[in-house]
Amino acid sequence: MMAPKRRRLYLVGGGMTSLGLAVCLVIFAFQDNLVFFYSPSELAKQPLAAEQRIRVGGLVQEGSVVSEGDGLTTRFRITDLSESIAVTYTGILPSLFREGQGVIVQGYLQSPESFVADEVLAKHDENYMPPEVAEALKQSGQWKESRD
Amino acid sequence: MINLHRYANPNQFMRLSSPLVPVVGFLTCSLFPIGLYLALFVSPPDYEQRETVRIMYVHVPAAWMALLSYTLMATFSAVALIWRHPLANVMARSVAPIGASFTLICLITGSLWGQPTWGTWWVWDARLTSVLILFFLFVGYLVLYGAFDDMAKGARAAGLIAIVGFIFVPIIKFSVDLLDLRTLHQGASVSKLSSPAIHESMMWPLMIMAAAYLCYLITFLLLGVRTEIMAARLRAGHRMRAEKGVQLGSSE
Structure with a gap:
């Protein structure tokens, strides 16, 4: 005969263990649906329907940003360093937007290689430092430009 | 096994906590101005976010302490459910509004930072x-706790929510x-193994702010539990007097 205290301890412990296990399985099973954005490589592998509103994330490819004549439309490429996709966006870009910066765009695929965005979000990395330190790192060549 | 019941005695708690309250209260009152001054005036702007980075000193400790509050709430609830300690439910109930406020601060400051960044x-x-769900769990716990006429029933139902939500x-x-x-949200900076994630000149204000938040949490947890114990004593006193009054009245 088990003491009631011990029995309740096993009940709570067992319950939490199985719940944790169940949640882990659910997360791993639904990981593809829980991700916030697709990468250009994933889009190249499995093209999605044009009417589906999706998010694509990656780095703004160096030298790819072109401003259109109307002053609002911008064309650029998003790359994950193996595949890339062309993006057209009309609107105001976030202040952190520039070449080499991680961004997430939301919109529709026009064709497998081109994307029309109605929203551009800048991704911020986990590095925080004063401007002088960033400058010193760049000068000493220890600056890592690759971000995600 | 150590006899935990000894520490769960309300009289013992009142005796031990009464000198602690002014100490942690004083720490809270001194660490917040120091931390805020360092964070808002002394620390440098970020190379990329500029002055917006100062929101981080309020946002990040709030998020840490929200997670700590929830962990405490779930632990106290489990202790209450398994060992039936008289104080554990009171502790869990007292930490819940503090945790809910920290989560709300975290959500609001995060939103204010997200717009420009x-x-x-x-x-x-x-x-x-998932942080929004954490806020709802705190609120749900508080609502469920008070939703029953029988306080013990409410405490048990809310305790289950706290444990499962952990x-x-x-x-x-x-x-x-x-x-x-x-996620759009960036990864952890402070616990990141490879450096540099956060510069020293920004780390110090952040740590002082975290200590201030922690002292605030301890102060208001102790005050909340003390208030609840005193309220319970008052209720017991009223009940006893009322019973005596009935007896006196009936004997006349």
Whole structure:
């Protein structure tokens, strides 16, 4: 005969263990649906329907940003360093937007290689430092430009 | 096994906590001005976010302490459920409103930071969504606790919510790093193994702010539990007097 205290301890412990296990399985099973954005490589592998509103994330490819004549439309490429996709966006870009910066765009695929965005979000990395330190790192060549 | 009941005695708690309250209260009152001054005036602007980075000193400790509050609430609830300690439910109930406020501070300051940095007030990515659920868990706990006429029943139902909801604490923690959920929210800076994630001149104000938040949490947890014990004593006193009054009245 088990003491009631011990029995309740096993009940709570067992319950939490199985719940944790169940949640882990659910997360791993639904990981593809829980991700916030697709990468250009994933889009190249499995093209999605044009009417589906999706998010694509990656780095703004160096030298790819072109401003259109109307002053609002911008064309650029998003790359994950193996595949890339062309993006057209009309609107105001976030202040952190520039070449080499991680961004997430939301919109529709026009064709497998081109994307029309109605929203551009800048991704911020986990590095925080004063401007002088960033400058010193760049000068000493220890600056890592690759971000995600 | 150590006799935990000894520390769960309300009289013992009142005796031990009464000299502690002014100490942690004083620490809270002195650490917040120091931390805020360092964070808002002394620390440098970020190379990329500029002055917006100062929101981080309020946002990040609030998020840490929200997770700590939930962990405490779930632990106290489990102790109450398994060992039936008289104080454990009171402790869990007292930490809940503090944790809910920290979570709300975290959500609001995060939103204020997200607008200029990301370009949006809110997105439904894994990190932001799981923190919003944490807020609802705190609120749900508080609502359920008071929803029953029988206080013990409410405490038990709310305790179960707290324990089951604890599953969200590791999800929040790991949503940006271990799990490859590709959030808009950036990864952890302070616990990152490879350097440099956060510069020393920014780390110090952040740590002092975290200590201030922690002292605030301890102060108001102690005050909340003390208030609840005194309220229970008052109720017991009223009940006893009322019973005596009935007896006196009937004997006449």
